Amino acid sequence: MELRQLRYFLAVAEELNFSRAAERCYVSQSAISLQIAKLEREMRAPLFERSSRSVQLTTVGTRLVSIARHMMDLEQAALALTARSRNQLRLTANMTFAANAIAAIVQVRERHPEAEIDFVLKRFAEQIEAVTSGDCQVALIRGSVERSGLDAIELWTEDLVVVLAEGHPLASETNPSLEQLADYPLLLPKRSEQILLHRVVERAMKRSGLRLSFGPPVALDHTASAELLNHPECWSILYASTADNTPKTGLVFRSEAQQRLRLPVSAVIDTSAPETAIQRDLIAALAETAPSSASISVTAPPPPASAG
Template sequence: MEFRQLEYLVAVATQGGFSRAAQSCFVSQSAVSHQVAALERELGVELFERSGRSVTLTEAGQVLLPRAQEMLRLRDDAAAAVAPRHDRVRIAANMTFARAALGAVSAVRERHPEAEIDFLLKPFAQRIAAVAAGEADLALVRGTVEHEGLYLDPLWVDQPVVTFAARHPLAHLANSPTPAELADYPLLLPPPEEQVLLRRLVERVFTRAGVEPTFGPDIRPGHPVAFEMINHPDSWTLLYEDPLVPGLVCRRSLEFTLPVSAVLRTDATPNPLVAEVLTELTRGYRR
């Protein structure tokens, strides 16, 4: 069963004949007759009563017609859902990008109040999959991505913040502690499978400094980082944003940097609105 056959079935039923159906579908009458006959053979039933110039639906045809119309509607809805729209931008990201995205979206919306700009919350792998499948126009990521059909458009360089409790022995320092100064204290991070990027960054920075980090216990899911820092005042961690929580001290360090990029499809239809969002993301988020 093909959509084309269902289209011809609906056309014959609504137009009242094969000739008028052919005209409405811009094909020959023989093409309509051939496809309807092929559908009847496949289903093993007759769909139309043919008597001279009169064509009416059989009982089987009456049962099939509304279902055929619904299938064609669903097909059109599915195509429309993923069709490129120049008045819509779908950004896949996580909450650590919310501030940057909000600033960019606000600026674009001022110029295009009719625009529809969505912020889709997704973990890293789902962001990449969404862009690859056309469900998102762009994804915001840190680090690198290797995926066929996708490319990275660099936006800015992120500086994760070194964070520790106000009672930490290094909290009195005016500047961010060096890797050598941090090496003696346990680093608390989510499990490796949940936070690969920061762990790789730490290992790279500490290796360059000629010291080894001391990893403490993993931060378990559902346990707020702020409480972990307060409960382990000799520990430290890396955060993408300053949480502005009483009892915590944050220091930015040039040692810890990560590139932030937009993930885009290589074959995406050019969209001026996407280009504007990317421009605002680059200009509007300065550390």
């Protein structure tokens, strides 16, 4: 029995929905189902009653909930034994935020020469788990999180880039609108592999009263921008930082007319951990690294008044 299995079990037990539990844990639904099945084999009893319409806990599953929560509490207590000092902090993000992270760390070190700040690269799901476990004190992410005990502090808002093949009917439009894009299929990886981008487009389309259609899902070993050359009738979206490093041959890059394809960039922290001056100043410094075109949500606090 693994702690990961119990963590997934709790997510399903609280959501009573495998799809929502998978999104909450930032894994695919098949991964959740596989680990629950392994846990049930070890328990030698079903934990959920499944039907086409609902998921319900069995008697054994109901009893396991309190034990699983206790195990999660013990995990946190064990990790707390090696908690870092107030002068030490670990920031996690993916490689696209490396420049932001390093610039912010340099600024904070000028104000706090005693600070020891590590920058560690992790995948999205690992970043959230790192903050939850106490391994990292701040995660810099795109999007937000809805998990008890965590807070996502919005730093700035980033516009997504619309990508079209040069032969697409909308390629000549300076700023194609959602209404125009809705007439063509969207090309992205499967939802379970790129939940955030799917959510942004789905919500924007729904708010605008539009229907969204999809082209063939992009395989894990392919890129959406390259696949557009094979499916020029489709369109796709990229993060601005990704678009900057994407080959432009055969493609055009555009902004949505009304800037409806946007998502927040946030700093995720554990609300149960005491805030330090280094953490507070790091979050403010990260906000200052926002691209000049971004909508900034957080500003740095004023420097401390000089003595005398």
